[in-house]
Amino acid sequence: MGDDRGFHGRDMNGNSQAGTQSSVANSSRGPRRPAVVFVCLALILLLALAGGLGAFAVKIAHDEPQAAPQADGIVVLTGGAARISEALKLLGNGSAKRLLITGVNVATSREALRSELDASKQLFDCCVDLGRQAVNTEGNAAEAAAWVRNQHFTSVILVTSNYHMPRSLIEFQRYLPEARVIAYPVKAGSPVTGSAVEMLTNSVALRVVATEYAKYLVALARKIAWDSWRVPVAPAQS
Template sequence: MRRLFLLGIGLGVVGTAAFLAGFVVFAWRVPREEVVLSGTADGIVALTGGASRVVDAVELLASGRGRRLLITGVHRSTSSSELARGVPDFEQLFDCCIDLDHEARNTIGNAVETRRWTLGRGFRSLVVVTSSYHMPRAMAELGHRLPGVALIPYPVVTRARAEPWWSNGANARLLMTEYVKYIVALARIRIEPVVDLTEAAQRRRSPPAVPPGPAT
């Protein structure tokens, strides 16, 4: 009994150490500076959750980094004209090149709606715009539902998030919460069936089967 007790304590210590080490690696890899894109993609997707995500995504679209932009997770009461007011220099893009998704309520929903949009447009590459701390989970969810599509991360870094996580209690709590969500997402993805993008796209293009007529 004592051996089992000591074994349990040992496993708990090892598990805790592994969890904390994983968190340190996760936090260390979260970008504290925005990247500079050198190439282009077929489309751009912005996951809502901060005003700067939408602004940065629209600016990327305006600079030719993608042909079309999807803003996913928009509140149902928010219209394109309201979002356009946040980027007055590029309001005209909302009339021609920006699509809004009002269905997604979380990152899984973002990935589902992005997959639907990507298949419908026939895109094979996407620039992904979301907050730096959210990027690992967003890339995991999108990559799971869009195998074969090239995903280019564009992490958005706000001034508050640019501080080292260990020097800011709010940042540390945010990263720890996101780290737990990321682990849960990876565990769920491992047991979910992988979506075959080619097969799914072919099913969308194929005409529905016509039931046979009555025998004569």
């Protein structure tokens, strides 16, 4: 009987069948490696975003306003009557000299706004300024920065809703790096209240927090890019 090993070990072209099978196996495994790497990176990114969202919710839940803040001016961002009411209380209590309400609708008259807020006419007429140019948070910061510099202020109390404060602070730090900005987060009227767990398990609150977190990341990236090339400005001494 003849030896069949040589016949079975090679194909009709004389190539080793074992080598051919190994090449096929390697070629089938090869394209999978980039896909596995991509999936792993995507999972890492998702975990990082989820962790960041949780930390963001914790920060919102734990942030509390100072009991009696003091500054040259107060800036409140429109978006809820409770925000403006809190800012007016601060002004009335002597926390600052003047108040800017930024982002007021151009169709809203000064008197109509005062009446809606049930604010003191004397206080409103003497010490409240209205900004009508801003249409978003970045615009609020730009409008407030111009007002602060025009008033020669070196410190301001920033009033807005609790979930909106982290992003607002970033924009104000970018447009007003020379001034001291004191955060005054408002929970009244906010759809985001309670603990971080309560925020993340309530569908309405989760949607608000997740949307705001995404906007916060964009604002943070923009600030990092801005800080990388702008000339540093020393904070003003108050």
